[in-house]
Amino acid sequence: MFTVKVSDAILEHCKNQINAYNFGKRYTANGSKQQQLTGIIGQSVVMHLFNKGLIDGKLGFDNGVDIMYNNLKIDVKTMGRTTNVRSNYTNNFLKLQDYFETEVYIFCSYHKTKQELTICGWIDKERFTKKRRFYPKGSTRKRFDNSTFITFADLYEIDNNQLNNCNSIKDLKEQLNVFKK
Template structure:
């Protein structure tokens, strides 16, 4: 894992984009504006690693493809947190996104108060399917701190320890 400080201009850009575009265009489980903002920030930061600009929202729904690198379709999945990420932490993935034509998932965590993005690792879709755990809508999930939440949709989980480790931006770029 590696962590980068997010530039204020990226956060400001994403806040503006969220006000002018609706990124929740699925038939259900679209996420709040705050959750959408978390995702757009994560996606924009990763896009900036590859000099692909920032999310602009003008192309509409992306069918789960946030960027293409070396002819591989990539979906950046970002969870918002208020703590530093640990290897034992889990990443969530909504089942309804499973059908998208994505080759690779990059899992990230956005520290909401420190404005930092941690790239937890990446995994190809076939390996993700092998290693993930499924929880139906309404399941009670217990976090490592023993707090719980009820899943609002069918959900897959994968732990950070099951992702391909990355140690820097250049390492991520080289691996992909």
């Protein structure tokens, strides 16, 4: 895992995008504006790290492909937190996003109070489908701190320690460069 500071410029860009465009266009489970902002922040920071600019809402729905890199269709998944990330923390993934043509997922955590994004790791879709755990809508999920929540949609989970670890953007790019579909 590695952590980067989210610049004020990127944060402001993301807020402007959320105010100007509706990023919740699924038939259900579209997330609140705050959840959408968290996702847009993660995507924009990772795009910036890959020298791909920033998200532009006027381009419309991206079919789950946030970045093309080394001919790979990559989806950036970001969860908002108020604590530092640990290797045993869990990432959530909505089942309704499973049909996208994504080939690789990069999982991130956005620390809302520190304004930092941690790139937790990455996994290809094939390995993800083998390692993830499924929880139907309405399931009670227990977090690491023993707090609970009820799933609002069918959900998959995968822990950070099940992802391919990367220690820098250079390391992440090198791993993706040698990954074979």
